[in-house]
Amino acid sequence: MSEPVRILTGRWREPDTVWIDRYLETGGYEGLRRALAMSPQEVIEVVKASGLRGRGGAGFPTGVKWSFVPQDTGKPTYLVVNFDESEPGTFNNRELVERDPHQFLEGAIIAAYAVQSHTAFIYCRGEFLWPGRILERVVAEAYDRGFLGRDILGSGYDLEVVIHRGAGAYICGEETALLSSLEGYRGQPRLRPPFPAVEGLYASPTLINNVETLSNVPHILVNGPEWFRGFGPEKSPGTKLFSVSGKVERPGNYEAPMGTPARVVIEEMAGGVLGGKRLKAWTPGGSSTPFLTAEHLDVGLDFESIQAAGSLLGTGAIMVCDETDCMVEVTRRLLQFYAHESCGKCTPCREGTWWVVRVLGRIEAGAGRPEDLPLLDDQCTNMLFRGFCALVDGAVSPMSSSLAYFRDEYEAHVREHRCPVTGRGPGLVAEQGAREEAPAATTVPSWADLAEELG
Amino acid sequence: MAVLTPELRAEAERIKARYPAGRERSAIMPLLYLVQSVEGRVTQDGLREVASLLGITTAEVEAVAGFYTMIRLRPTGRYVVSVCTNLACALRGARGVLEAARRTAGVPTDGELSEDGLFTVHEEECLAACDAAPVVAVNFANYDRMTEATVSELIEALRRGEEPPPARGPFPGDFRLVSRLLAGVPESVGAGAPEATATAEEPLR
Ligand SMILES: Cc1cc2nc3c(=O)[nH]c(=O)nc-3n(C[C@H](O)[C@H](O)[C@H](O)COP(=O)(O)O)c2cc1C
Ligand code: SF4
Ligand code: FES
Numbered sequence A: 001m002s003e004p005v006r007i008l009t010g011r012w013r014e015p016d017t018v019w020i021d022r023y024l025e026t027g028g029y030e031g032l033r034r035a036l037a038m039s040p041q042e043v044i045e046v047v048k049a050s051g052l053r054g055r056g057g058a059g060f061p062t063g064v065k066w067s068f069v070p071q072d073t074g075k076p077t078y079l080v081v082n083f084d085e086s087e088p089g090t091f092n093n094r095e096l097v098e099r100d101p102h103q104f105l106e107g108a109i110i111a112a113y114a115v116q117s118h119t120a121f122i123y124c125r126g127e128f129l130w131p132g133r134i135l136e137r138v139v140a141e142a143y144d145r146g147f148l149g150r151d152i153l154g155s156g157y158d159l160e161v162v163i164h165r166g167a168g169a170y171i172c173g174e175e176t177a178l179l180s181s182l183e184g185y186r187g188q189p190r191l192r193p194p195f196p197a198v199e200g201l202y203a204s205p206t207l208i209n210n211v212e213t214l215s216n217v218p219h220i221l222v223n224g225p226e227w228f229r230g231f232g233p234e235k236s237p238g239t240k241l242f243s244v245s246g247k248v249e250r251p252g253n254y255e256a257p258m259g260t261p262a263r264v265v266i267e268e269m270a271g272g273v274l275g276g277k278r279l280k281a282w283t284p285g286g287s288s289t290p291f292l293t294a295e296h297l298d299v300g301l302d303f304e305s306i307q308a309a310g311s312l313l314g315t316g317a318i319m320v321c322d323e324t325d326c327m328v329e330v331t332r333r334l335l336q337f338y339a340h341e342s343c344g345k346c347t348p349c350r351e352g353t354w355w356v357v358r359v360l361g362r363i364e365a366g367a368g369r370p371e372d373l374p375l376l377d378d379q380c381t382n383m384l385f386r387g388f389c390a391l392v393d394g395a396v397s398p399m400s401s402s403l404a405y406f407r408d409e410y411e412a413h414v415r416e417h418r419c420p421v422t423g424r425g426p427g428l429v430a431e432q433g434a435r436e437e438a439p440a441a442t443t444v445p446s447w448a449d450l451a452e453e454l455g
Numbered sequence B: 001m002a003v004l005t006p007e008l009r010a011e012a013e014r015i016k017a018r019y020p021a022g023r024e025r026s027a028i029m030p031l032l033y034l035v036q037s038v039e040g041r042v043t044q045d046g047l048r049e050v051a052s053l054l055g056i057t058t059a060e061v062e063a064v065a066g067f068y069t070m071i072r073l074r075p076t077g078r079y080v081v082s083v084c085t086n087l088a089c090a091l092r093g094a095r096g097v098l099e100a101a102r103r104t105a106g107v108p109t110d111g112e113l114s115e116d117g118l119f120t121v122h123e124e125e126c127l128a129a130c131d132a133a134p135v136v137a138v139n140f141a142n143y144d145r146m147t148e149a150t151v152s153e154l155i156e157a158l159r160r161g162e163e164p165p166p167a168r169g170p171f172p173g174d175f176r177l178v179s180r181l182l183a184g185v186p187e188s189v190g191a192g193a194p195e196a197t198a199t200a201e202e203p204l205r
Helices: A020-025 A030-036 A040-050 A062-067 A092-099 A101-114 A129-144 A175-182 A211-223 A225-229 A262-269 A303-308 A327-341 A347-364 A372-383 A391-405 A407-416 A426-433 A447-454 B006-016 B024-039 B044-054 B058-065 B094-105 B148-159 B175-182
Strands: A078-083 A119-124 A160-165 A206-210 A239-246 A252-257 A279-283 A317-322 B079-084 B119-124 B136-138 B141-143
Touching (some): A020 A129, A030 A101, A040 A101, A040 A211, A092 A101, A092 A129, A119 A129, A129 A160, A129 B141, A129 B175, A175 A206, A206 A211, A239 A262, A262 A279, A279 A327, A279 A391, A347 A391, A347 A407, A372 A407, B006 B044, B024 B058, B094 B148, B136 B148, B141 B148
Parallel strands (some): A078 A206, A119 A160, B079 B119
Antiparallel strands (some): B079 B136
């Protein structure tokens, strides 16, 4: 059993570290003090040197992103914290806010100082009612103690923070859609470039960072970039909070150095597959990252290694399926998510996800035809990279990877008109499918109509 | 017909003032939540009122409102019961939980609203609480590790007027009150700052 590392989760063991007194007693806001004693440029250099990479999914180097924010535009600069966490399987931002909210707030203040922003917005997922209430209190506490507002800690630096709640749309996690939403429009992505760093909120320079990314920042300021690089591989330094769920004994968030083998996280930390069953498939970074299998358990959980294994580290959300789970059903359910959440802007995404759900549903229901598999392959090709944003690429991930690894299972569904894993035949599945939610703004025929239509 | 009282109109002005001058349109979502906290949903009157507060057309407001699932344009129950059926919850029996919730609440097969109008039950996407799968949220307060039996008990308790404690935080109240919290004006309903969190009592990893 490897010794757990606790940086981001250092305060999780103690009750009551949520509010500011305990936070200060446990070293809180020391990172901010150090930052304010440096020039903004020096702060950026420290974060650059640490090698910290964004935890929101794309892994972009954080310090580099900060350095892209221009300082001479004559417009205000904004910081937007992305707390919209909605990637299926991901729940580390929520727990970071519920258990140690000042940690990320401190990181946000440091980030705002580094890019010389005087207004920061925290875009809080609408469904996060309780985490949002916690934010309200910690922001008020920070104002009270002089960590926010005018002349922070006597440095002459001012920062206002506004909490903005979303209202239920996965796409608003995508940074440009988030900005549209924050400006009061439908949450639809915008063209990049111009990148938000240059032209973001209200067409002004805007830095957007994820909650976990920012939670690392105070520690880097206090302990230095070399210390941070002491964890994880060279290109993916630091620790990561892995959200483990599905068929494991102990689902939860587990902190481990980047590069920790998936086996350690799944088997040691999360207690292994539920009921001692065999692992069948797992996502390394949420539903938008291609499935991996039992063969990949020794791959290190870092950006490079996971990519070399054919997937993506994404948000580090590990969802585990076992030998009793039907991969057609699993894939259909995930695709239903994308069909529901597609913002409708582009055809390959809006129509593609909708059709794929129908074809997968048909196979699942035992009504699949031999030509359905090449049809799905074709649909993958016609969707991947054909959308305006990465949502549609995320939709292709579970589909193309399950088709690659579990093709025999799809074929058996078609051949035997039933699920080779669960044994379920058409009756059961059709009953279940009849109540599936329809994609927005489309009239969906009932499952029975569909079966007729599809022959 | 005016939806907001003079006091709430003053609240609306304070909400607009959260955003930079000239950028008041950003307040559209909290304003929709504010209207929803009065109407229990958002009606045409509510859309019109938000439009007049922002100086934009009702059609523009409706286009935005229609995009977001937490702004309810249709009749909505006192309790919105969201059953997550995304993968992590599905793998642990969410389908049965959804069926039980619909049955106990008395929701017709082709709808979301219970016959007595008390509950809106709907399928939800991942609630970012997959460690506690299957998850059910009532007015956005989570109940963890639900089964067919516990979700039925939960709904029965709500029907009796009880306030079953959620996994974290206090019971948030009915849908109108919760919409007020979402507008970010808890003081207007006497909800103070949140107190000691139940989070700390959870098993620590
Ligand atoms: C469809 C989609 C959804 C996304 N959802 C989130 C999200 O919920 N939270 C998040 O931090 N990033 C999300 N992202 C990534 C953001 O666009 C952005 O890269 C990130 O917030 C940048 O922060 P970071 O550099 O700190 O990682 C999403 C991206 C896409 C394409
Ligand atoms: S790819 Fe999908 S979610 Fe992204 S902009 Fe196009 S339709 Fe919208
Ligand atoms: S899948 Fe249900 S909470 Fe994440």
